[in-house]
Amino acid sequence: MKNEKDIATRSWIIYSLLCVLGLAIMGKIFSIQFIKDEKWARKAKNFTYVVKDINPTRGQIFSADGSLLATSVPEYDVYWDTRSEAIDEDFFREKLDSMALRFTQVFGDKSKREYKRFLEQAYTEGHRYKLIKRNLDYHKLDELRNFPFIRNGRFESGFIIEKEEVRTKPFGKLASRTIGINRDAGSVGIELAYDRELSGVKGQRLEEKIAGGIWRPMSDDYIVEPKEGMDIISSIDVHLQDVATHALERQLTKHDAEWGTVVLMEVETGYIKAISNLTKDDEYGGYNEVFNLAIAQSNEPGSTFKLISLMAALDDGHIELTDSVETGKGLVYFHGIPMKDSNYDKGGNGKITVEEVFELSSNVGTAKLISKAYGANPQKFLDKLFRMGVHNPLGISIKGETTPKIYSKAGDGNWSGISLTQMSIGYELQQTPLQTLAYYNAIANNGKLVKPLFVQGMRESGGRMKEVKPVVLRESICSEETAEQCKKMLEGVVENGTAENAFNNNRYTVAGKTGTAKINAGGQYLDTRYRASFVGYFPTDNPRYSCIVMVSEPNLGIYYGSSISAPVFKELADKIYATRFDLAEEMPDSTDYSRIPVSKSGSQKELSSVFAALEIPTDMKAKSDWVTTSTKEDKVELTDRSIPQNLVPNVKGMGLQDALFLLESKGLEVKVVGSGTVKKQSIVPGARASNFKTIIIELS
Numbered sequence: 001m002k003n004e005k006d007i008a009t010r011s012w013i014i015y016s017l018l019c020v021l022g023l024a025i026m027g028k029i030f031s032i033q034f035i036k037d038e039k040w041a042r043k044a045k046n047f048t049y050v051v052k053d054i055n056p057t058r059g060q061i062f063s064a065d066g067s068l069l070a071t072s073v074p075e076y077d078v079y080w081d082t083r084s085e086a087i088d089e090d091f092f093r094e095k096l097d098s099m100a101l102r103f104t105q106v107f108g109d110k111s112k113r114e115y116k117r118f119l120e121q122a123y124t125e126g127h128r129y130k131l132i133k134r135n136l137d138y139h140k141l142d143e144l145r146n147f148p149f150i151r152n153g154r155f156e157s158g159f160i161i162e163k164e165e166v167r168t169k170p171f172g173k174l175a176s177r178t179i180g181i182n183r184d185a186g187s188v189g190i191e192l193a194y195d196r197e198l199s200g201v202k203g204q205r206l207e208e209k210i211a212g213g214i215w216r217p218m219s220d221d222y223i224v225e226p227k228e229g230m231d232i233i234s235s236i237d238v239h240l241q242d243v244a245t246h247a248l249e250r251q252l253t254k255h256d257a258e259w260g261t262v263v264l265m266e267v268e269t270g271y272i273k274a275i276s277n278l279t280k281d282d283e284y285g286g287y288n289e290v291f292n293l294a295i296a297q298s299n300e301p302g303s304t305f306k307l308i309s310l311m312a313a314l315d316d317g318h319i320e321l322t323d324s325v326e327t328g329k330g331l332v333y334f335h336g337i338p339m340k341d342s343n344y345d346k347g348g349n350g351k352i353t354v355e356e357v358f359e360l361s362s363n364v365g366t367a368k369l370i371s372k373a374y375g376a377n378p379q380k381f382l383d384k385l386f387r388m389g390v391h392n393p394l395g396i397s398i399k400g401e402t403t404p405k406i407y408s409k410a411g412d413g414n415w416s417g418i419s420l421t422q423m424s425i426g427y428e429l430q431q432t433p434l435q436t437l438a439y440y441n442a443i444a445n446n447g448k449l450v451k452p453l454f455v456q457g458m459r460e461s462g463g464r465m466k467e468v469k470p471v472v473l474r475e476s477i478c479s480e481e482t483a484e485q486c487k488k489m490l491e492g493v494v495e496n497g498t499a500e501n502a503f504n505n506n507r508y509t510v511a512g513k514t515g516t517a518k519i520n521a522g523g524q525y526l527d528t529r530y531r532a533s534f535v536g537y538f539p540t541d542n543p544r545y546s547c548i549v550m551v552s553e554p555n556l557g558i559y560y561g562s563s564i565s566a567p568v569f570k571e572l573a574d575k576i577y578a579t580r581f582d583l584a585e586e587m588p589d590s591t592d593y594s595r596i597p598v599s600k601s602g603s604q605k606e607l608s609s610v611f612a613a614l615e616i617p618t619d620m621k622a623k624s625d626w627v628t629t630s631t632k633e634d635k636v637e638l639t640d641r642s643i644p645q646n647l648v649p650n651v652k653g654m655g656l657q658d659a660l661f662l663l664e665s666k667g668l669e670v671k672v673v674g675s676g677t678v679k680k681q682s683i684v685p686g687a688r689a690s691n692f693k694t695i696i697i698e699l700s
Contacts, residue, residue, distance in 0.1 A: 049206060049207070049208050050206075050207060050208075051204050051205070051206055051207075051223060052204065052205055052206075052207045053202045053203070053204060054202060054203040054204060054205050054226050055165070055202060055226065056199070056200035056201060056202060056203060056226035056227055056228050056229060057072055057074075057165060057200065057226070057228045057229065058072045058165055058167070058182065058198050058199060058200065058229045059197065059198040059199075059200065059228065059229030059230045059231045059232060059458075060072070060231045060232070060686050061179055061190055061191070061198075061231070061232045061234055062231060062232070062233050062234065062684075062685065062686050063234055063236045063237060063238040063241070064233065064234065064235050064236060064237050064271070064273070064456055065237055065238060065239065065650075065652075066650040066652065066684065066685035066686070067170075067171070067238040067641075067642060067650060067685075068170050068642050068644055068647075068685070068686055069169060069170070069171060069174075069175070069179050069234060069236065069238070070167060070168070070169050070179050070180075070182075070190075070191065071167075071168060071170070071644060071647075071686075072165035072166065072167055072168075073137075073165070073166050073167075073168050074137075074138060074163050074164070074165060074166075075135045075136065075137065075163070075164050075165075075166050076135075076136040076137075076138075076141045076161055076162065076163055076164075077131070077133070077134050077135070077136075077161075077162045077164065078131075078132040078133045078134075078136065078141075078144065078159060078160070078161055078162075079129050079130060079131055079132060079159070079160040079162065080119075080122060080127065080129075080130045080132050080158055080159050080160070081127075081128050081129060081130075081158040081159075081160060082122055082123045082125075082126055082127050082128070082130065082158055083126050083127075083128055083158070084154075084155060084156075084157070084158030085155075086155040086156045086158075087156065087157065087158050088156070091149070091152075092123065092149060095148040095149035096116060096119060096120065096149075097112075097116065098148040099115075099119065099147055099148045099149045099150065100112045100113075100115035100116035100119060102147045102148065103115040103147070106140065106143050106144070106147075107133070107140075129160070132159070138645060138646070139645075141161065160217070162217070167181075167182050167191075170640075170642040170644070171238060171241075171242075171640075171642075173245070173288060173289045174238065174241050174242060174245055174276075175236050175241050175245075175274070175275055175276065175289075176289040177189060177277050177289045177290070177291065177292040178190065178236070178272075178275050178277075178292060178398065178454060179191065179234070179236075180192055180193075180398075182195075182198075188292070188398075188399065188400070189292070189398055190232060190234060190397075190398065190454055190455060192398075192399055193397040193398050193399065193454075193455075194232050194397075194455065194458065197229065197230040197232065197458050198229040198230065198232060199229050200226065200227045200228050200229035200230070201226065201227035202224075202226055203223075203224045203225050203226030203227070204223040204224040205217055205221075205223060206223060228460075228461050230458045230459060230460050230461075231458065231459050231460075231461065231686060231687075232455055232457075232458050233455065233456045233457045233458065233459070233465060234454055234455050234456065235266075235271035235272050235273060235453055235454055235455060235456045236272065236273065236274065236275070236454070237273045237274060239575070239579070239628070239630060239639070240264060240273050240274040240572065240575060240576065241273075241274040241275075241276070242621075242639060243274070243571060243572055243575040244262045244264060244274040244275070244276045244568070244572055245274075245276040245278070247262070247567070247568045247571040247572065248260050248261075248262045248276050248278055248549070248551075248568050249278055249286075249287050251551060251564060251565075251567060251568055252278055252280070252287050252551065253286075253287070254556075255551065255554035255555070255556050255558060255564055256554065256555040256556050257280070257551045257552060257553055257554045257555065257564075258279070258280050258552050258553040258555075259277075259278060259279040259280060259287075259293060259297075259551075259552045259553075260276075260277075260278050260287075260293075260549070260550060260551040260552065260568075261275075261276065261277045261278070261293040261294045261297070261433050261548075261549075261550050262274065262275070262276050262294075262547065262548070262549045262550075262568055262569075262572070263275045263294050263433060263434055263437055263452075263547065263548050264545055264546075264547045264572055265437060265441055265452060265545065265546050265547070266544065266545060267441055267444045267445050267537060267543045267544055267545060267546050268445060268450075268470070268544075269450065269453070269470040270441070270450035270451050270452050270453045270470050270471065271453050271456060271470075272452055272453065272454050273545070274572065275294055275454075276289070277289050277291060277292050277293040277294055279291060279293070292398070292400060293433065293550075294432065294433045294434045294548075295396060295398060295400055295401045295402075295432055295434050296400040296401065296402050296432065297402070297432060297433065298402040298404070298405065298430040298431065298432050299430060299431070299432075299433075299517070299531060299550075299552075300426060300427050300428070300429065300430055300517055300520065301426040301429075301430075301431050301436050301515060301517060301533070302425070302426040302427070302515045302516060302517025302518070302531065302533070303361045303363075303425060303426055303513065303514065303515040303516060303517065303533075303561075304426060304436055304440075304513050304514075304515035304533050304535050305423075305424075305425070305426030305429070305431070305436070305515075306358060306361065306366050306424070306425060306426065306513070307358070307439070307440065307443070307486060307489070307490070307513055308385070308388070308390060308439060309366060309370050309423070309424040309425070310354065310357075310358060310366065310369065310370075310486075310489070311388075311443075311477075311478055311482060311486055312381065312384040312385065312388065313369060313370060313373045313374075314478075314482045314485050314486070315384070315478045315479055315482040316373070316380075316384060318369075318372070318373035318374075319354050319369055319373065320354065321353065321354050321355040321485055321488065321489070322353055322354070322355070323353065323354045323369075324351055324352065324353055324354075325351070325352065325353075325354065325357060325365050325368050325369055326350070326351045326368075327341065327348055327349045327350060327351070327352060327357070327362050327364040327365045327368070328348055328350065328364070329344060329347055329348035329350075330342075330343055330344030330345075330346075330347070330348025330349060330362075330364055331344045331348070331364070332364045332367070332368070334367065334371070334417070334418045334421045335416075335417035335418050337418050339363050339364055339367055339421065339425075340363065340364070341360075341362050341363050341364050341365075342361070342363075342516075348364075349362055349365070352365060354369065355488070355489055355492055356492075356497075357369065358489040358492065358493065358497070358513075359489065359492040359493050359496050359497030359498070360497055360498065361493075361497070361498050361513075361514060361515075363425045366424050366425050367421035367424050367425060369424075370420060370421065370423075370424035371420060371421055371424075374420060375420065378410040378419070378420045379409065379410045381420060381423075382406070382407055382408065382409065382410060385406060386408070388439075388474075388477045388478070389449065389473065389474050389477065390404060390406060390431075390439070391404055391406045391408070392404070392473075393435070394434065394435060394438055394451055394452060394473065395451060395473070396434070396451065396452055396453075396454070397453070397454060397455065398454055401432065401434075402430075402432050404429070404430060404431050404432075404435055405429060405430040406423075406429045406430075407419065407423070407428070407429070414428070426515070426517060427517075433533075433548050433550045434452055434548075436533075436535055436548060437452075437535055437546060437547070437548040438450075438452060439477065440490075440512070440513070440535050440536060440537065440546055440548070441537065441546040442474075442477050443483055443486045443487060443490065443537075444487075444511075444537035444543035444546050445543070446480065446483050447475075447476040447477055447478050447479070447480060447482075447483040448472060448474070448475060448476060449472070449473045449474040449477050450470055450471060450472055450473060451470075451471040451472075451473050453468060453470065453471070455468050456468055459684070461687060461688055461691060465684070487511060487540070490511035490512055490513060490536060490537075491509070491511045491540050493511070493512060493513050493514065493536075494509075494510050494511060494512060494536070497514075498514040498560075498561075498562055499512060499513075499514050499534065499561075499562045499566055501562065502514075502534070502562045502563075502566035502567070502570065503566070503570060506570075506573075507577055508538055508539045508573065508577055509538060509539050509540040509541065510536055510537075510538045510539075510540065510569075510570075510573065511536050511537055511538070511540045511543075512534055512535055512536020512537065512566075512569070513534070513535055513536060514532075514533065514534055514560065514561035514562045514565075514566065515531075515532070515533035515534070515535070515561050516530055516531075516532055516533075516559060516560050516561055517530065517531045517533070518530060519531060519552070519553065529553055530553065530554065530559035531550060531551070531552045531553070532550070532551045532552075532554065532559050532560060532561040532563070532564040532565050533548065533549065533550045533551075533561045533565050534548070534549050534561045534562065534565035534566040534568075534569050535547070535548040535549070536569070538573050544576075545573070545576065547569050547572060547573070549565035549566070549568040549569050550565060551564045551565050575630075578630070578631060578632055579630060579631075596616060596617075596631050596632065596634065596635065596636060599611075599629040599631060599636055600629065600653060600654055600655045600658075600677050601626075601627060601628045601629050601641060601653040601654050601658075602626065602627070602654050602655055602657075602658035603625065603626065603627075603658055604622055604624065604625055604626065604627045604638065605625070607627060607629065607638065608620075608638075611636060616635075616636060617634060617635040617636070618635055618636050618637070618638060619632075619635050619636070619637040619638065620638050621637065621638060621639045621640070622638045622639050622640045622641075623640060624640045624641065624642070624643070625643075626640075626641045626643050626658075626662075627639060627640065627641055628640075628641045628653065629653075643662060644686070646666070646688065646689055646690065647666075647685075647686050647687065647688060647689060648663075648666060648668070648681075648683045648684070648685055648686065648687045648688075648689050648692070648695070649662045649663070649666070649685060650681075650685035650686075651663060651678050651681060651685075651697065652678050652679065652680070652681065652685075653677060653678060654677065654678050655677060655678075656672065656675070656678070656699060659678050659697055660672075663695055663697070666689040667689060667690070668683075668689060668692060668693070668694065668695045669693055669694045669695070670694075670695055670696075670697060671694060671695070671696045671697070672696075672697055672699065673696060673697070673698045673699065674698055674699035675699050676699045677699060678697050678698070678699055679698050679699060680697070680698040681695060681696070681697045681698075682695055682696040682697070683695045
């Protein structure tokens with residue numbers, strides 16, 4: 001009995017001690033986790049091993065035609081751990097001479113003696129992370145790996161290679177602001193809009209801390225393999241982009257303008273095929289892409305807004321195209337403030353129809369028509385604009401779009417007695433050039449307003465493309481009848497109105513509107529500062545493309561949209577008709593077709609020889625070995641074709657011989673279907689060549 005009591009007592013003592021111990025352990029865990037975190041954080045910083053995140057290769061950005069617009073080019077830094085345990089000192093001494101010689105032969109920045117002394121000193125001093133070379137490209141790195149001693153591998157030589165991705169744009173400033181910048185402090189453009197898709201998934205690697213607080217990878221293997229970012233297929237056509245940029249730059253230079261922008265959009269889909277934003281560089285001269293003017297530069301649109309004003313009145317049944325309005329001598333006063341037509345000093349236009357008001361861009365006629373329709377109740381005009389969605393931003397994927405500035409209520413803010421008439425001709429409100437274009441595109445699209453898109457799709461490396469489909473913002477901004485009336489007015493501007501001489505002898509038809517807006521500076525509109533615009537679409541019977549061109553502050557005395565902006569529009573349209581055979585079939589039979597033969601793309605050297613032998617004029621804009629050819633009326637234009645390292649090249653438009661050479665040089669087995677010029681390739685340009693063995697090319 002006594003023994004049983006002793007056993008029970010001891011059991012309770014042991015149990016109590018275990019409980020106390022358990023509570024102590026729980027308390028310690030709690031203390032480590034929640035109370036002494038700073039202390040353990042300090043200890044963790046001194047720990048010699050840690051798992052670190054490794055950034056994956058960022059996805060690439062391509063044009064719609066397969067050209068590479070933005071890519072991450074690998075650069076390599078080389079370090080040497082002279083205390084790596086596997087280094088054989090005798091072997092190092094034996095190979096030191098030949099290693100120093102190879103450094104001199106390949107890099108040429110030091111003599112053999114200097115390299116030998118440099119390596120010997122690093123080894124003697126026992127450096128754990130000595131910088132040997134920085135920013136090597138892949139080819140130089142490949143040579144380095146074959147140097148004596150170094151070729152024995154990382155552990156036996158101690159040489160450590162670290163890769164860093166450097167973002168580059170092969171086409172320079174072409175659409176530079178729209179493609180964007182990838183940086184820690186403020187990314188922009190497509191790089192920002194699709195950053196999550198481009199970034200991929202981070203990997204993990206074990207690194208160790210060595211002298212000097214430096215972390216180095218413990219091996220070339222990953223704990224978690226980083227996953228490459230997706231490639232983005234933009235809607236940009238690099239050839240049209242090239243034409244847009246250079247045509248705009250020529251006009252800006254010719255007229256000494258401050259800035260200009262041009263946007264080309266597919267009518268049905270909203271895909272942006274070309275966009276250029278150029279601003280005068282006062283410090284270095286010329287023009288550069290520094291700001292996305294098309295999406296962020298909000299302006300008073302001036303006469304291009306007359307389409308929306310008259311559209312509202314037509315749709316509400318206040319006017320018909322055949323109605324007449326007395327414009328007199330082109331000068332009228334609203335609440336004591338004068339409004340003039342551009343020809344008021346020549347006697348004005350007198351009595352004209354609504355259609356002629358638009359064709360001649362009469363300020364007086366437009367203001368009188370809108371005043372008669374909505375003067376008794378201006379709020380109805382504002383409400384109509386809101387129902388059309390004019391006050392809304394387009395919601396584009398690229399950041400920075402400015403919201404339109406339009407009165408929501410008559411009488412609010414700076415509203416005055418002349419606000420209605422001023423708004424009717426495009427003043428006292430603001431839109432971006434892209435927002436203006438969207439509404440002209442809607443008329444070309446039979447009233448359907450679509451969102452402008454800068455990306456057509458995205459894909460994982462070597463995978464199928466996930467399409468970015470068109471987005472309809474409004475099924476209709478007006479009735480079908482009103483849309484047809486607007487089309488008729490826009491065609492009349494080019495046939496009989498302010499743009500009558502801008503598209504002479506065309507092989508296609510254009511509908512559009514000129515705009516010449518005075519610039520408000522400090523509350524005053526100056527007769528010396530203007531913005532010139534032309535916006536429209538083509539061809540008129542089956543619209544495929546819409547386009548806006550805006551040039552701000554030409555300084556040489558010419559400031560009308562028909563003279564400054566329309567030529568850029570025309571050059572873009574000419575380029576499309578010279579290269580799009582489906583559109584060329586719509587040309588009238590009387591067209592004088594170009595006598596310049598169509599050429600395949602390929603080797604610059606060989607093509608130049610052929611053109612010279614045939615005495616065919618060329619416009620050489622290319623500096624690389626491989627070129628894309630573009631046949632114009634009186635010459636063949638040659639532009640650079642990017643052939644990136646380790647990636648599948650774009651061989652569309654090339655002959656079989658050139659295509660085989662390029663593809664086989666990437667290690668690909670080529671299967672050929674058909675004959676002639678390469679029409680299709682089974683692997684999308686820009687995919688990693690090492691991921692594939694065979695490619696099929698289709699010729700026609």
